Amino acid sequence: MADKEKDSKKVSRRKFLVKGGLGTIGVVAIGAYLFRSPIRRQILGVVNSLEAPYLDNIDQPMIWFEVTSDNNILLHSPKMEMGQGTFTGIAQMAAEELSVSMNQIRVVHAASSTGNVDSFATGGSTSISGLWKPLRELSAMLRVMLLKEAAFKMNVGVDQLAVVDGVISGNGKTLTYAQAAEGVENWEVPDVPVLKDAKDYKYIGKPIARVDLDAKVYGDPIFGMDAEMPDMLYGAVVRPSKIGSTFVSADTKAAESMPGVVKIVVEEDFVGVVAKSMIEAENSKDAINVTWDSYDNLNTDAIVKMMTVGNGKSSVIQQNGDSFDDQDEVVTLEFRSPIGAHAQIEPNGVVAYVDGDSATIKISTQVVGLTRKEVAKRLDLDVEKVNVIPTYLGGGFGRRLHTPHAVQAAIMSKAVGKPVKYFFSRKEEFQHDMFRPPTHHVIKGKLNTEGYLDGLEHQFVSGDVATDSALIPNALTNFLGADVGAIRGGFIQYTAIPNFKAECWHVALPFATSWWRSLGLLANTFAMESFIDEMALKANKNAVDFRLHQIADEPIDIRLKNVIKVAAEKANYSEEVKDGRAMGFAASIDANTPCAQVAEVSIVDNEIVVHKVTVAMDPGLAVNPDQIRAQCEGCVIMGMSAVLYEQMFVVDGELTPTIYGPYQMALMKNAPKEIDVVLLQGKDTPGAVGEPPLGPIGAAIANAVRRLTGERLTELPLKLSKKA
Template sequence: MMTVGNGKSTIIQKEGDALKGDDIVQMEFRSPIGAHAQIEPNGVVAFVEESKATIMISTQVIGITRREVSSRLGWDAEQVNVIPTYLGGGFGRRLHTPHAVQAAVMSQAVGKPVKYIFSREEEFQHDMFRPPTHHILKGRLNEQGLLDSLEHHFVSGDVGNNSALVPNIVPPIVGADIGAIRGGFLQYSAVPNHRSVYWHVTLPFATSWWRSLGLLANTFAIESFVDEMALKAGKDAIEFRLAQVNDDEAGKRLKEVMRTAGERARYSEEIKDGRAMGFAASVDAGTPCAHVVEVSVEDNNIRVHKVTVVLDPGLAVNPDQIRAQCEGCVIMGMSAVLFEQMKVVDGSLTPTIYGPYEMALMKHAPREIDVVLLQGKDTPGAVGEPPLGPIGAAIANAVRRLTGKRLQSMPLKLT
C-alpha cells in the first residue's frame, strides 16, 4: 500500500522543468509505523452529575476534549469542566481523547465517578501511529558538479487529516496533509529544476501526529539522497549544500546554520579512530536546523558519540528550554531512527509491550549534545519539532562514510 504511485497525488512544490535524460540518479527510502510509546498510558477520571461533568485527564487539547464530551452528553460546553493533569508525555498522542467520552458515558450510566486507564497493551493498541512512508528521489548533476534537477515523490497516511486538530488547521496547499508534508519541501531553492509531490494513501489503522510529523521521514530521505549526490560529485557535504541555497532571507539563515554547524563540530569527511561524521539540515515552520553527528560501528551496531545541533529559532525567549528541546529531539529522534518499529502481523499491530518494541536506552545516548542557538530574525520562531528533522539523515550519512553502505530504511540496521 505504501508505495509512491498509490493513492492521490498533490504537487506541493515546482520550479523549472521535470527530470529528463539518461544520467538521472534514483534512490528509494522508507520509514516504518511508529508508536508514541510514552511512559504514562492514557487515563481519565470522569464524574457526571445531574447537570455538570468533571473530567480529570492528561490532554493536549482541553477545548476539544471539552467539546467532544459535551457533544456526546448532549450538553452545553459550559457544563463540562476539564481539569488537565501532567501530560506524562504528549508528542501528539494526547490530541486524541475518546476515552474521556467513554468514561463520561459510563459515569452517567452508574451515577458515580469512573476511573478508566489503559493497560500498556491497550495503550499500544489504541495509539494513533506515525504513518509509514515511502520516498523516491531523483537527481542529476550538471557539469560543475552541482544539482541541475531534484525531484521528491513521497507517500504517507494521515497525519493532520482526520485528526483532532482538523478542520481547525487549514492546509496551506489544497489536497495536501499539513502534517505529512512537513519537511517534504526541497530547501535547495537554487537548483534550477525541482519538484516535490505528495501522495496520500488511506491506511486500515489510525495514524496521526507524532512529534515532528512528516519532518523526520522526509528529511531522512531528502538529506540522505542529497548527501549521496555530494559523494557522487566528489564534494564536501556542507559546501555542496551551501552552493545550492538561494541568498534570500530564508536562504541566508539556512546557510548560516549549516556553516556554524560545520565549524562548531569541526566537520571532516575523514575517518579517524574508527569514527566518521555525518551532516544534515532541514527547515521546519520557518526554523532552520543542522546536525553533525559522530558515529562508530561496534559489533554491527551503530553508536552515536556526539551530536552538534545548530538552531536558528529567531529571538530565544527561554534559551535554556530551547536547548532542552533540542536535546529531547535528538534522543527521541535517535530512538525512532535506530530502534523503533511497529509491524502488522496477521492483521494486528504488534508489538504491544516495551521490550519487543525496541527503544533507545540510556546506554545508547551520546556522551555529548552540543547545542548552539543563532538569531537570524528578531521575533520568536518554532522550536518544538524543528530540531528533530536532521538526526536520521545525519546518522545515515555518517554510516555511509564509515562503512560505504547507504542505509535506506528506518530503523537503520547494518545486518
C-alpha cells in the same frame, strides 16, 4: 483623587468568549476559499512555513491571571505543560511585563471553566511563539489596571507611580498588587500599553530554572494518573486486538457476577465495565465475550505494498523549472520509514464525573476545547457545563491531540452516578495508538557539468498525519490538496537548483495514524538529506559546501546557511574517517526554524554507535536558552530512538509489539556522550523549538555510516548488513 480613564474598554466575559471562538473558524473559512484557487501550491508553501498566531482570549487579562492575597500572580495557562518547558517560558514573559519576580509567578493549567480555552491545541511548536505577543500584552494590560487602582486608592497620579516586584510606590506611599486589587469588582480593560524594550529585559533571554521542577523532583501528584475524585469507581473498556474492527455484539453474563462489578455499560461503539477497583474492572473486562468484524490476515508486507509512491492520490506541492525524467544521468534512490508508536511513559486516561446536567473531567490532554465539546455533544450537555481540568502530561508528542476516552469515562460515570477513573493498559496504548504512518520516497537528481544539482525531484507517500483527524477534518485536505502534516520536511529547501519538484501521495491506511512529534519532518528529511549527501559524494564535493552552493538568498535561506556553517565549524566537520569514526551532516527547516546537525558515529559489533551530536539551530529570540537546549537534546535522543530502533509491525491483523522491550527504544547506554547545542538568533521574535531538531538526526547518522562503511542505508530503522 485621581480619575480612572473613561475611554477604557469594558469587555464582558460572554462577549470575549464569543470573540475568541470565532478566530479559528474565520481562518479556516478564508483558507478554504483560497485553496480552491490556482495558487494553491504557493499557499501550501506559506502554510508549511507559517508561524501560527494565538487566536483565542487575547484582550481580557482577568481570565488569565489572579492576584493572590500574598501578592503573587496565578497564571492560568491555556497551553499544556508536557515536559517541553512551556510553563517556565510563559512565566518569564508574564513576569517581565507585570514587573514581578519569577518567584511571584505560579503557572497552572487553565480549567475550561475559567473561560481561558485554547480552541486549537498545544502542539505544532507554537506555545511560546504564539503567546509571545499576546501574553506580554495581557501582562502589561494587567499591570496598567493595577496601577490605576493603586492610583485611585493612594490618591496619586498614575504617572507618579513605579512598580518593582509587585510593589507599587509613589509620593512616599506604597501598595502591593494584592492591596491594589482588593475589593475591586469591575475592572476596566485598557488599550495595550507600550511593551518593554528588549534592552530592559530581566528574565526573557535568561536561563531561568523550570517553575515545575520542585513538583516533579518531589513526586507531587500532578499527572493524569494521579488524578482522583471523592468516592470514585474504576472503569475499563473492551478493545479489539485486530485493526479495522467494528463492534458486532457482546456477551456480558459472566462478567456481571464477578467480584467488585458495579455495572456493565454497553454502548453502540464500546463496552465498558465499572468496578470498585482497577483490578476488578480489568478482570471483569476480560470475561466479556465480544464479537468483532475485523481484518484477520493483514500483515506488514501488505502495508508496505500499499504505501508505495504511485498509490493513492497525489498533489504537487512545489515545482520550479523543467522535468528531467528518463535521462541517463539521473540518479534515483528509494527510502522507507516504518509505522511508529508514540510510546509515551504515561498511558492515556481520565477521571470523569457526570452530576446531573454538568460534568467534570480531569485528564492529560493537548486539546481541552475539543475534549469539552466531544463530552458535551455525546452526553447532550451545555458546553459551558463541562469543566475540563487539565493535568500535567507524562509525555504528549501528539498522542493526546485527541482524547475520546473522556467521553467513554463520562458515559460510565453517568451510568453509575459516581466519578469513574479509567486508564489504558500498556497493551491497549500500543495497539490503539494514533501511529506515525509509514512512508515511501522516490528521489531523483541530476548533476550539471560543474558537479552541482541541475534537477531534484522528491515523490513521497504517507498516510494521514494532520488531516482526517479530530483537529483537521478530511474535508480540508480537499481544499489544501495535501496533508499539511505529511508535507513537513517534504519541500525542497535547495531552491537555487534550476529545476525541482516535490509531490506528495496520500494513501488511506486501515488503522489510525495521526500527529507524531514533528509530523512528516523526520521521515522526509531522512530521505532528502540522505539523497543530497549521496549526490555530494557522487560529485566528489564536501557535503557542507555542496549544500551551501545550492541554497538561495531569501531571509530563511540565509538563516539556513548560517546554521549549516556554525554546525560545521562547531563540530570541526571532516569527511575523513579517523580512529574508526566518521561524521555525517544534515540540515532542515521546519516551521520557519532552520537546524543543522553533525553526528559522530562508529560501528561496534555491527551496531551503530552515536558518540556526539552537534546541533546549530536558529529559533529566533530564545526566551529561555536552557529550555531550548533541553528541547534540542530531547529531540536528538527521540530522533535517534526512532531512526535506530523503533518500529511497529502488523501480524495477522494485529499491531505489535504491545509492550516496552519488544518495542525497541534507545536506552541510556545508547545516548551520545555529548550533545553540543549552539543557538543563533536570526530574527527578533521566538520561533518553533519543540519539533525542528528532530529533522536532521536520521540523515546525519546515516550519512556518517555511509562514510564508515560505503553502504547507503535507505530504510528506517537503520540496520547494517552483515558485511559491515
